[in-house]
Amino acid sequence: MTLNVLVITDQREGHLKPSSLEAISEARSVVERSGGGSVTIGLIGSGLAEAQKEAKSQGVQRVLLADHESFKGFSAAAYAFAAERMAAKLSAPLAIFLPDTAMGRELAPRLGAKLGAGTATAVVEIQPGASGGLQIKRKVFGGKATETVNLLGTVVLSLRPNSFAIHPAPAGDPPVEPVEVGELPASAKGLAVERVISTRGDTPELTEAPIVVSGGRGLKTAENFVLVENLAKELGAAVGSSRAVVDAGWRPASYQVGQTGKIIAPQLYIACGISGAIQHLVGITNSRCIVAINKDPAAPIFKVADYGVAGDALTILPALTSLVARNKGA
Ligand SMILES: Cc1cc2nc3c(=O)[nH]c(=O)nc-3n(C[C@H](O)[C@H](O)[C@H](O)COP(=O)(O)OP(=O)(O)OC[C@H]3O[C@@H](n4cnc5c(N)ncnc54)[C@H](O)[C@@H]3O)c2cc1C
Missing domain, CATH: 3.40.50.1220 (TPP-binding domain)
Known part of the structure; x- marks a missing residue:
């Protein structure tokens, strides 16, 4: 089976978060273990020049870009709208990976519902499934048990930070394709993050630090x-x-x-x-x-x-x- 993976990244101050790099690296690995396919990075935000450069060096086949004022502050409704447009550019079998950050945790179920896709959050292991699809593991009951889930068809997964290795990316020069979003429909306008106030100075982010x-x-x-x-x-x-x-x-x-x-x-x-x-x-x-x-x-x-x-x-x-x-x- 081949697999096409779209990785919707999370950025901090215009740069890809380490958890996004983990999700991209795992996407490359899953595609390889599935017997081929492609990895596409989906960048959503505003002022993404640096993130775009970083995405291009990740050894992927394509970068889709929704760089627009409307996406300046994270809004689950607006980002899900853009992510759905990105997903429509890829063919089945399709998996969408997001880092399990505050953004990814909110976006994954919303996107899963929009696409009618099997969705799992806080994923710590991903394997190609025996009968197609993906078999994933996630921690449940406060980490006391591990749940194994087989997902068929299109899947949306958020990957728990610090659970996947970041392997060196092979060389490549993927094309960057802007995704036209135009004027957002009313359904894509929701509450948006206005500003992020750091209470932690310049120390690493708690959920991502090694x-x-x-x-x-x-x-x-x-x-x-x-x-x-x-x-x-x-x-x-x-x-x-x-x-x-x-x-x-x-x-x-x-x-x-x-x-x-x-x-x-x-x-x-x-x-x-x-x-x-x-x-x-x-x-x-x-x-x-x-x-x-x-x-x-x-x-x-x-x-x-x-x-x-x-x-x-x-x-x-x-x-x-x-x-x-x-x-x-x-
Ligand atoms: C619904 C609910 C949700 C909760 N959620 C959380 C949560 O998310 N996170 C959380 O942390 N807690 C949570 N709690 C609280 C939790 O039950 C504990 O009360 C809390 O974790 C205790 O914090 P502590 O270990 O710092 O303090 P204490 O339990 O008071 O322990 C202090 C420790 O320090 C040791 N100590 C004392 N002096 C020294 C010294 N000089 N050097 C070295 N060691 C010393 C003592 O031996 C003791 O073991 C929750 C409670 C409830 C009811």
């Missing part, structure tokens, strides 16, 4: 939370927190990891002064390696940790930070 350092109530005060941020800075990591930290007003809600915060899957998760309540663990169980620093050797976090340090985070964190600084590049 390394995350998180702090909990064990840090005792808001001022001590800087110890977590210092280590994160040395490691080039994103900073997260437990809900207790957010509830105490030490850091904003965008830092919260867990059931009612962000679900993440970094290569390395370092939990400092976090007990490991089930609601927190739900957000981190897909991490490749978990390191816990907690002064209570019986803390539940040690049950899921690959490495644990039973000790005082207030003294361990500064020591670890200077150790990392000293050994950088070694």
